[in-house]
Amino acid sequence: MPASAKTSLVSAAHELRRLIPPSVARAYVNRRVDQLMEIDAYRELQEAQMRHLLEFTDRAPEIPVLARQFAIETMLKTHLRWHPRLVTSEPVRGIEWLTTQRDPSRSVVLNFMHHYRYEGMFKALKRRGVELDIIAHAELMGKDTPNPLKHHMRLVASGGRMTPAGGGMDSYIAMARPGITMVVASDLPGHTPVTFLGRRVMGSFGSARIATETNSQVVLITAHKDDDESTYLQLHPPIEPSDFADAHALLAEILNRHGEAVLAWPEVVDMPLSRFGRIEEQA
Template identity: 50%
Template structure:
């Protein structure tokens, strides 16, 4: 049944996606449990920010964005040719850590970068690559990895550090549950220390990649490099990376994927 649904998504013209998604969410919005689940996602992300009052409105937009993401992964050409700004911020003579989050159409990030000459090595969860993954996840991973060199997390930090040679761009996400206490959008959570640690140990600049919306258009922004030596320690570097990401997510929160699965809760 799911395979048939994916086939339908392949055949439907992309021009019909917005109307179909809006109609589906209109129907689902009458379901109190569905509506509460969407609000829970936005509350989890925004309750400690100045946009907390907008949670009910943003919850509806979040539901549409989530559904649109599932449809668009079956039209990969629409998300793998995103405009990239700030290409000059990637130093091709050094190893670079490209730091990203699961924001907007991030699955097309690495193909979009590769098209402008920035090939990424991607640190990816091994379980996402397994054949037992769902059809939807397998399609998602095909897009994510189609123009990137994948390094499974099971290989460990030694393998990542060994790959950090001049010209290598290592893409690492920070919005995953970890052991490091950090602040993100006004709350203390646990995040991944990996990107900041790898950057510091390899003396590699960090280039933060964010999704930006401008009117009816959007693009990927590569921010000016952060030099590990400019920070007291990797935790300070990580804090600055998350500050930059926080501004981008707060400006466009409804396209942040599954907020309740990002970062981790502090005990107690």
């Protein structure tokens, strides 16, 4: 099948998802995943995603079970994107760290990972009066971006001002003006060897370097699920760059803290195999 035809089919399937009401989306997805998990290649891919994330953790024995949950959450997310109010209305705890209790004379690096329905977290903050400058890959913002990704990026962009990545570290440092809240992810493929959940990977150094060179506070945002299955976003108390020997130590602390949230709810990580960069040989 020509590439253009495959693209058209993907776009058509994407558009059809809007016809499924959110009230029945999870039941529909559960049935569909049950069918797909009977296909060896599909099941093995879901397990590979969870294995890449959890192989070096105490949750490794749960990989087969979590793989099914990962498949459900991944597919469900593609349906719920068509209902942005649901995706952007998560409760937020600790909002004061970006509003009344922040230091207005300094900038903040809001650091996140591609965990849970992260595309809606920025609008959830905007609803509470937080203005964000979101750094995103330029190729995701172009006119040739596939329709599913365009729809995803519209959700992201609804939460703040979009800044294409690629301008260089100097441009990001120049952005760090008093009062600004700059959104940066740390689980993108990068050039810095780091450890995340026991696996050596190549991480992005941007958030730690920006914070260190501009004396910006780092506020982490993480996703959580309570015992009653209710979900929420958590903003954490600011991390001070001056408390660490250098930016590398700061980045290690950032990843350790994110790791706790991810390990508690691993099945909602967005495509673990596409996060960070690969280091094939593990120490």
